[in-house]
Amino acid sequence: QVQLVESGGGLVQAGGSLRVSCAASGRTTSGYVVGWFRQGPGKEREFVATISRYGGFTSYADSVKGRFTISRDNAKNTVYLQMNSLKPEDTAMYYCAARSWDGLATGEYEYAYWGQGTQVTVSS
Numbered sequence: 001q002v003q004l005v006e007s008g009g010g011l012v013q014a015g016g017s018l019r020v021s022c023a024a025s026g027r028t029t030s031g032y033v034v035g036w037f038r039q040g041p042g043k044e045r046e047f048v049a050t051i052s053r054y055g056g057f058t059s060y061a062d063s064v065k066g067r068f069t070i071s072r073d074n075a076k077n078t079v080y081l082q083m084n085s086l087k088p089e090d091t092a093m094y095y096c097a098a099r100s101w102d103g104l105a106t107g108e109y110e111y112a113y114w115g116q117g118t119q120v121t122v123s124s
Helices: none
Strands: 003-007 008-015 017-026 033-040 046-051 059-061 069-073 078-083 093-097 118-123
Touching: 003 046, 003 093, 017 033, 017 093, 017 118, 033 069, 033 078, 046 069, 059 069, 078 093
Parallel strands: 008 118
Antiparallel strands: 003 017, 017 078, 033 046, 033 093, 046 059, 069 078, 093 118
């Protein structure tokens, strides 16, 4: 089993950048595919990005493609989401999630482990 803790959220102006992190404990992250999801005010939780066990494969939601980059450092048991050119509509609670079986996944039901989230607020 793995425990996930997100950090790095905050308030940023539109057009700015922010990097959120997902630190894992309990087992090494190389054993897991990791995804980022977000839930904005009054919205359902949605897929943002996912990365394979060793970082060779990634997938992004169309809404963030070209602006966000997911990466991982398995030596540090940490997965990152670099967010550039932020927009007010990116305002949300950002969650990381992990799954122990191979294959990139975009559905939240495909992930067994979840963190508590970190809030990202983008002001206009």
